[in-house]
Amino acid sequence: IRSKQESIVVALNPDNIAKKRDVLEEGKKLPQDVQDKINIRTFELIVAEVLPLSIIESVYFRNYSKEIDSRVNVLCMKSLKLLIAKEFVKFKSHIKNEFQMAMHVCLTADVWGAKRHSFMGVTAHWLKMLPDGTIIRMSAAISCLRFPGSHTHDKVAEYIKQVMDEYGLPAYKVSHVVTDNGSNFVKTFKQFSVSKVLSKSFYLKHLFISNMNFVGRN
Template sequence: MSVAETQENSSEVSQLSTSEEVGSKEDQPTLVHPWPYLEEFFEMVGCKNNSFRMRCKLCAPKYHELMAFKNSPSNLKKHIEKKHPTRLERCTQLTSASLKRKSSTEGSLAPPSKQTKLWETQRVSQASVDKVVLKFIVQGLHPPHVVQQQGFIDLVQHLRPNTSVMTRNTVVNKVTKASIEMRRKLKAALSEIEFIATTTDCWTAHRRSFIGVTAHWFNPQTLQRSCAALACKQLKGSHTFSALAGALNDIHTEFNIREKIVRTTTDNGSNFLKAFRIYGQTDENNNPEPVGESDGEEDDGGQNDNDDEEESVEGVEFVDAGALLDEDDYLEYQLPKHHRCACHLLNLVSTVDALKAEVNPLYKRVSRSTFAKCSSLWNKSSRSTTASELIEDHCKLQFLRPVATRWNSLFSAVERIVRVM
């Protein structure tokens, strides 16, 4: 064999070996880091048995290889604690962030089929449906006939198929029974309380008059403040002081708290003031002068009993009982001590002071002119739908009309006009 042929064969062998090496490198699988959040500190070198071979980047230029189990990077963390303690905090932050990310991802990727199955396994009884419907009517102040509306029936049956909806009469009966049970529990709770404060008010709505009473007390064991509505019922007839006193006395007697009330707070209406002035307790009638106390004289052994009896008979004044029976019996009702509402009193004081400012002629002229223009706007917007629509189109809101019985209504109405201007 010639030299030329030998060189040619050797070159072919070298090219073949080189191509085989390149092919073997391309066939090697790419190593995936088992803990990507630690790539800042460790590089994966390979695998050995059930462990990963990791190279520490922080030890460079020195080559330091570690072994870490496939199910835990604890060896890597120990290495950082011992060799690189300054980077331990950063490693802990990366680990906690990775755990949070993993938990949120697992929660979002939970299979919906399992959730559906869990929901479908819950059974709702007819009694629980009736209870929820009753709660909806009571808390929302809805009329009982709402259960007869087809839309409401479709809603309940869509949420829970094969469920019957109560009739109006059933709702009324259940509300009545619930009211009786609530009163019983409230009376039992108030029977254990020694001191109670109440508030009351009277108002008119939809051409009917109502009176409301609330009770407030402290729990003697926990000192927790509690409150409850005792009554909200219609008050027929004129709102005279005697009518208010009778209604309050009946409510206090019904709950057996007449002797426990320390104060009743009302507004400064003349009818309430007169009712408590006549029927209410005062410091004078709550602390009567002692009767029958000894005047310091020694007992005479009963020798002067006959003389005292004669003197007492002579001092008796006879009065016609018929005249007393014809007069109003102011002891018919018994009300507790009265307390005026401080907020309402301050409102009245400020109102009176504002009216006194009109003593100044200049201020009076400007004030009356301004409020006359405001009244014109209020009257026009409330009486004309066309004017109301124009105001809403241009101002994007409506004017508020002041009401005499609402304390801040005048301020709110004027503030709305100023805002539009």
């Protein structure tokens, strides 16, 4: 009888109850490495498909995730934003390393407006040699900036240089900058061309692609 009483006392001990509750709750969670992979896949889906961040707050998205595995802890908006910021830092570091290894990099640039807001997009393209000697083409969208005010040639040049500086891309590595034939781009490359170097640290080579929203297509 005493042994049973002692067992009951031990079982009813608040500390023991809390430990059992923790064990049960832990069993309802996914292993952390699995949860981390799911978080990354969620991030990749939203970014790659350009989905609104608010989709993770949709009851249908949460039901979908829970249906796959009830132990999934669906990201909240704050956690998703932190994850995006973290992954962007990793992405930028990776691209900087790629640029350091590349002999030449070709940029594309485009300015467009939507709902009284203007943006400037820049993509980068380069060749990479693999360890086995194979050469592959690489590309990345490296910037999409708000472009307030008039789309003047000097602001275009300033923005392109800003992006190059941000990624540690020296001017001598930029073989060409591909744009459409807008008058602002034409003037930019007349002023900041190889033949008219206004700054020893910054010049641009230009290649026209007429009537093509090049950045948008990439």
